[in-house]
Amino acid sequence: MSKIQKIKGFADLFPPESDKFVFMEQTARDIFSRYGCQEVRLPLVEKTELFARSIGEETDVVQKEMYTFPDRKNRSLTLRPEATAGVVRAFIENKIHSLHPIAKLFTCGPMFRYERPQKGRMRQFHQINVEVLGTDAPQADAELMFMVWSYLKGLGLDKLSIEINSLGCRECRPVFHERLTSFLEGLDQSRLCEDCQRRASTNPLRVLDCKVPTCKELVKDAPKISDSLCPGCRDHFDTVLSILDQAGLAYEHNERLVRGLDYYQRTTFEVVSHDIGAQASVAGGGRYDGLIRQLGGPDLPGLGFACGMERLALLLDKIGSPQLDFFLAVLDQQALNKAMIIAQNLRDKGFAGEVSFEAKSVKSLLRQANKLGVKTCLLLGPEELEKDQIIVKDMATGAQKAVSQNDLEQALGLQC
Structure with missing residues (x-):
């Protein structure tokens, strides 16, 4: 098809x-x-x-x-x-x-x-x-x-x-229209472009505005509106x-x-x-x-x-898409639902971010975070899930630390 x-x-x-x-x-x-x-x-x-x-x-x-x-x-x-x-x-x-x-x-x-x-x-x-x-x-x-x-x-x-x-x-305006029409009638209109040949009788003002070089030359001595x-x-x-x-x-x-x-x-x-x-x-x-x-x-x-x-x-120079504050990388299938709640709480606080919809390797998820251009990657695996923690990784410097999920808003605010 x-x-x-x-x-x-x-x-x-x-x-x-x-x-x-x-x-x-x-x-x-x-x-x-x-x-x-x-x-x-x-x-x-x-x-x-x-x-x-x-x-x-x-x-x-x-x-x-x-x-x-x-x-x-x-x-x-x-x-x-x-x-x-x-x-x-x-x-x-x-x-x-x-x-x-x-x-x-x-x-x-x-x-x-x-x-x-x-x-x-x-x-x-x-x-x-x-x-x-x-x-x-x-x-x-x-x-x-x-x-x-x-x-x-x-x-x-x-x-x-x-x-x-x-x-x-x-x-x-009618006074100028009459003067302009009289001027155009005195021209060799066959030298005008096809559009201006039609405009000369139907919309003569537009002849003045034509960008075709021959038309511009022909009307260079046309009456001026300011004189009327x-x-x-x-x-x-x-x-x-x-x-x-x-x-x-x-x-x-x-x-x-x-x-x-x-x-x-x-x-x-x-x-x-x-x-x-x-x-x-x-x-x-x-x-x-x-x-x-x-x-x-x-x-x-x-x-x-x-x-x-x-x-x-x-x-306009290149206008970048609004930058995301975080990417929440889920390392374990059991953490997917919890990750959605954490991310939504952060968005409610004014942060912008995305969540991985499936658990993958750290390497794969960090590659995804780089493509998104986020400032901070949040990593949530089985150990962090058990301890109610999350890893906050600065994508620019590579530095990372584990913080309590209750302190995540403050930690992310410092990063952003």
Whole structure:
């Protein structure tokens, strides 16, 4: 019978790689809680309409990348390709706005997009998202960038930089859209890549963000968004930049930085790593003030960011599994049950350890303790069982001594 293998673009994660994901999630909970963020857990599957309405019918995500399927009642469902739309849907449906004037929420977990698998990008990938709902203050934009910067630094990453731009609002964005469309119509569009030939009429902002060299060259003289900003958007953006300046957080104003999702406006940003190659962005986000209203909720502003965990994992040094404090080696079959009780008592006291499930030779069990990388090996044989003792062996120095089982917690505490 043939083996069943995983689907292309999906990964099995074992230690030490899975340890990186645990570390990223634990660091997120620590850092984000300092800013008043609360964790939410949401469905992986949503109605397809949610993403079509929020992300945009003409975006690459909706057009080419979503895992969409009918259920048994012929309802169109989609595995979530991103988290923001689901968070906003839950925010509206659960009337969170009536409980908190400003909601700071974060979530982490798998997302799904049908893309060509490559280094740091899979068809099932993982994101950490933060969403701040209910405020249009530019101070919130700056705080969001402080938060993502603190998070990435908390992971131990350096060689990072921030790129930032303003996409305008529903008042001034149409003006820029018209200027950009007119510019693109004047180009020899046959020289654009296949995606940008389609985007030129359906999602022209994305042409500015294309990484294909010929496209970048063709649009180098395209209109700048900053020249079309209304006074409100300009004041908002200037305030954000002023706060970043005062905090000493370096950034680059990138006039070509846009977002691929329709709901973004005003502030948008990316954090770029200089250690990861061509796919350099490790976090990105911005403001989406019209999204809550667009999905049937109150006309409240919002902003957020997402970090791709597979990308971040490429930058993390080896993260070791949590180290065990002890391995309890059982030398006699009659001691197996007693060993389980001793080990459980130690775990109840806060120690971490494993027990051999069968009696073996000392040499074999010490070899097993070395493989586990424990600090201390506890040996329990017939003599120790009779005397209510246990041998405590320091795996680093080889020194060992017999102690009373009643004194084991104290002896192990000294070793650890």
